[in-house]
Structure formats: structure tokens, C-alpha cells
Amino acid sequence: MTRDVKRPVGRPSRFAKFEQFEAGLPPKMAKRPSYCDGIGIFKGANGATVWVKIRMPRGGFYNGRTITARGAVEHKLGKRSSWDWQQLVIERDRLQGLADRGEPLEAVEVDTFAKYASEWLERKKPTMKGYGVTNGHIKSALGPAFGKKALNAITVSDVNRWIGKQSANLKPATVQRQLATFNAIMNDAVRSGIIEKNPTDRTDRIKGIEPRQRFVTDDEWEGILKAADKIEAEQEEKKEQTPQQIRGWLRHYVAWAYNSGMRRAEILCLTWDQVRKVDEEIIVIEVKNTKTNKPRFVTCTQEMLEILAALEKLERAEGDKRLFPISMTTLKRSLTRLWKESGLEDVRLHDLRRSHATILMKRNIDARTIAGRLGHSGTAMLARHYAVNLGDIEAARIFGTPRSQNGNKSADSDDLGVDGGASEVAGFD
Template structure:
């Protein structure tokens, strides 16, 4: 193999050649340096190093170094470098250190790599982790996964959204976009990009907030169908822990009376039910969508449900109020909506109905927001108690214009 180190005037690099020839195979200590260039001769060959003086604090490979310290950097096999290249590398690194510049070139981070880190970070706290992971795997990585975060442009996001709209409903695309924005915003906060290319995207047209409320007659139909499903359960179902007779009706009633989310109900344990001095009962929710615990006062019906469910046969150590799995709850509720002819209903609609009825009964909206776990009124006004202000406006309009038709 040709020795690339011998280019140029031999006398110029004589000190490096002399250093190389003086090394004994199998060095045990650190590299030996001449003018900032170091060599280490091991059993398998000689490696090249450079040593730079840090006049300012800096970092290298994730480690911080204080001003005044020396930093040794391994460059690899000596066969890959000429003496001239080693000198130039030393000058470049020393110059960066003197100017306080980063000693390493910024690494290219792909969207897929950062999305994976974001999901891992959010896994313990993100209630909709499974949905977000599905968005990344199925809808985002196929388009953006191999791209560097810094290479994703606004036009790329626009084209992706237009393509998604051809296949998926506006609401679905909006949820995918929300996950996308969260990942890019985290990349911005982490210093990987200066600005999110999705920051100024308008909401997906047609992705209006769902506004489904149940009337009193519909509620009666749902409860009647739930009882009938329980009565129709075969003998085997009646004695299985997850199919015990009676839980479905109580589950729906608890959702209606509490305004709690499905996940909050399923994770509620008897240890979370606390008696208060006035003789009431409260449910202390530890696992909430917002991440902050909250307290929900129980109605008389909720107290009765808690007592009834104590008779449910459970596995040892299972003190959940409703000892059913998420899969079982989804399956039974889907069957319930179909059996009562209300396939457009979801359990979350009971939460909307709960909020709207409370506001209609004159309960202060801030109190209702607190019961639902919202930090401000914007979510309540947008998604839940939409009739609160409009009913008053309707009565005023009738009073102002009602007599016109009679003239």
C-alpha cells in the first residue's frame, strides 16, 4: 500500500516521521503528541489523534468541557491520513474551539428517528399513545420518514395533506396533522429545526368538531337496550368476570352522571372513591388526559352504582370499579349502539350531553369545566355546552322579531 503520509517535502514532516518510528507496538498509555498531532501504536496498528486547547467551554460527543482544558480526539487509522491532512484537521478544530464554535458538524436527524424518540418520550403520559403511534407508522413515516427534519418544507406538508384528503375524512386527516405538528414542535424546542413547516397550516377544511348530544328519549332507548343485552347474555357470559351481568347499564349511567372519559372510567379503582365530611362521595381521578388529577363529586346514582358493582366477581387483587378490558368495553358498546339503532352515537357523546345539561340547568361554566377536567372555557364552549349562550340569544330574537309575522 502506498504511504500517503510522505507527500510534500520530507523535512517538513520529519518530526512526525520520527515520532512514528519511535513508537513501540502495543502501547499501554495515551497517545504521544508532537505539535498537537498524536499517535498511538496498538497491537493492530497505529491510530491518529489531535489535541486541542479549549480557551472557551465547549462540548464534544455529548460531554461538556470547561475553558482551559485539553481535548483529545481520535481520528482513526493513521493509514487514512497524510501528515498534511492531520495538520489541517488540527488547525480546523483548534480554530473552531478558539471561536467558540461547535466542534462537530450537526448530525442529520430524520423525521422517522425523531418521531420514534418523541413517541418513546410520550409513551408514559400520552393517553392516545396508540393512536399517535398509528399516525406515525401508517400516515407520516411513509412520506416523511426518510427526510431530514431540516429538509421538510411547507410545500411538502401541503402536498401530504392534499393526498390524505383523497383517501380519509377531514376529521381523520386533522388528527394526523395534530400528531405531525406535535412532533415538529418538539423538534423545534429541541433545537433541531428553527421553525415547524406545519406551524401556519390552517385546520383541515370540513373537520368540524363533532356535536352529538342525546335527547332524553334517546337516553331512555340506550338504557333499555343495555338492560336487554344483559338479560339476553347466555349462561357462560353471566359468570365470566369480564361479562358479568349488570356492568353495561351501570357503565353507561356512570358516564352520563360523571361526564368522565372512557379511559378515566376504566382506570377508576375503589381506592379512588373517597368519603367527604358532608356525607358525600368523590372520585379522585389520578389518570387524566390533561395529566393533572381532579376530583369528581358523585351523584346519588353513582353512589348506588359503586355499591352494586361490589358484587361483581373479580380476579384477586383487581379493585377496579368496572373490571372489564378496553377491548371488551369497545365491543359491548358498539353492539349496544347497533341494537338501539343509534350507530352514530359514541360514549364520548354522553360527556357532551352531561356538560350541556349542566350548563342548561344554570351551573356556572367554570364549575362545569372543572368537573370535566378542562383548564379553561374554550374547549367547553367549542365542543360541549354549545347551547348555553345560543338559547338566551334565541329567546331575545323571538322577543325582538316575534310580532313581525303577525303584522
């Protein structure tokens, strides 16, 4: 008697359900794919394509559309012949993981630095104070190095190499200003969610940059005024060849800067409607065009009142409401000549602002009041860049005073405590 041998049953394919699903589809389908566990197939006239259906628990954006929370999207992967079932399952799970974490399903094409910087500059133009300078940084310094790179492809090493190259030919302060423009653009891209980190956060520090601490002494100030008077006297002699717009304003302008502590652009933008009379003796100036976009009031000194009276008498173009109706270019040229005539070619207009703050501090005006007059929100910048530290001045004065006048002992050894007691404190027997 022959006994039938029971053959082992083969292990079902891991993807049997998908294979059965595909086999049961018609050779030609309607407009949409059919799905099995989130994997879809569509059979059309040009062959079969594969899709995945992804749930969007947090919502998001897909293919230019906003997807609400707990919605779903159908994502096309391509030709069926390009994928096996294992690859489809892996890709479905990868995309679903992105959706669960709220990350975009599609690869985001990041703008190049040139494109983003151009759009950033156009967006900031209405409120930007130094548009021309910033535009110059982008075109001449940043564009050639980073322009063709995608924002997310710019690395710390790229920026460090750029700093090294720029520093070989330019002053450290110039490189720092260019880097500040780059930093502002990249920080904007971070805030917009285009890149995760700004590469400048970890770049090398630019060496050689020290806060400028140039102040004008009383004698230097007198020399500047004499030079301004000389220049204006020469302009008056040649007034037939010198337009009113570029003569008669120089001395008033520098004296205003020295007395008010205002910035160059703040002064140039002043108009007569910003002159406010508080009472018969007090006049204040409303400074609107500030670096921080926060208006402030600056009370006029006696010399500023005299300057206002003189400015009212000067000729000006009809309809020009500015206190100082001169262009930035004219001002720069006039100041360059002024520093040369006065023999102070290392002086800049901003040094008059520093001098203003230093004089006030020396006369015991509190730091917060001075900072408010200059337009700073706190006193840190004042201490770093604008005024000599009064504590240090006092320390020097006391150090130079004979000890007997301070009630101290005359013997250096006693002053320093070099005796038996000092030995004990130091731990010696």
C-alpha cells in the same frame, strides 16, 4: 564608470511565516503537532497532516468530550497535501467563528425520523395514554413517508404532500390525529436542540375538520337506557355462555358517563380506593388517570351513588379492584351494539360527556365549575366543544317573544328607527 543598478526587492509572500514555520520542522516529530497562529503541522511516518487549534470562549462539546469555557481543542483537517495556506487560514477562521458563536465545530449527524420517533415513543411510553394509537400512527402513516429522512431534511413541502396524500383516502379528523403525533415528535426535536423549527408550523390547514357538537336529548337518553336494558336481559338469558366480565356492566357504565362527565379511559381505570366518603351523604371520586395528568375530584350524583351500590353486588374476578372490570375491547364492542340497538349510530360515548356539560350549563351552573368537573383548566374548550352557549339560547327565547310582552313598540319601522331621526344619523338631509 559603470553604475550598479539597484534591483527591486521582491514582495514577501503573504504566507511566508507559515512557509518558514513548516520548513523549520523536523522530518519526523513527536506525538503532537506544532502550531503557528493556530495552524499546526505534524510530520509522522505516514506523511504530514494539518491541524487547527480553536479557542472555545463559551465551551461546548467536541469529539464526545465536554470543553470548559475558554478551553481549546485541536481539530485535525487531514493530509497536508490536500490544503494550501490560504485554505487553511479560511478554515481556521471559519471554525473559530463557530466556536465564538457557541455553535458545534463538527457536523452533527441528525437522526432519521424513524430512529428518533422510535426513541421518543419508548421514552414517552410510561406516561402516554394512547400508546397503541400513537404507535400505529408512526408505523403505518408517518414511517413510510418520513422514516428514512433526517429530521432536519423534512420540509414544509414534504408535510404538505403527505397531508394531501392522506386526505385523499382518510377522513380529515384521522389525518389531523396523525399529524398531531408527527407534530409532537418534531416539537420534541426542537426542544432538544436537534432542529431549529418544526415544519408543521407553516403547513396547509387540513380542511373539513369541525368541532363535534353532538348532544343527547332526553328522549335519546331514554332510548339508550332501554337498549342497554335489552342487551343485558339477552346476556342474562345466555349467562351460561356469557362470562361475567362482559355482562351486567353496560347500563351502569353509560349511566356513569352521563352523570359524571368523565372520559372513557378515566372511568375504566377507576378503582374502589378512589371512592372517597366525605360524610353520610356526599361521596366523591378521585379521578387520577386524567388526560392532563392532573387529578381531580368529581362529586357523585344520586344515580352514581346507586350505581356504586349495584357494582358492589356484581361478581368479579378475585383481586380485581376496578369499578368496571371490563377491557377496552369489550367496551368498544358493547357500545357499538348499544348505538345500533338504540338507533343512534351517530352517537359516541364522548357525546354523553358533552351532554353532561350542556345540561349543567342549561341549569345555570357557572362555566368554571363545569370545566373543573370535566377536568379542563379553563372554559375555552367548554364553549367550543361541550355546551350550547346559554347566551344564544336566551337570544333565541327573547327573539321569539312577542314584542308587546317585552314592552317594545309594535311597529317594525319604529323598532328599527326608520324615521327622520334615522335619516339624519345616516347623513341624509
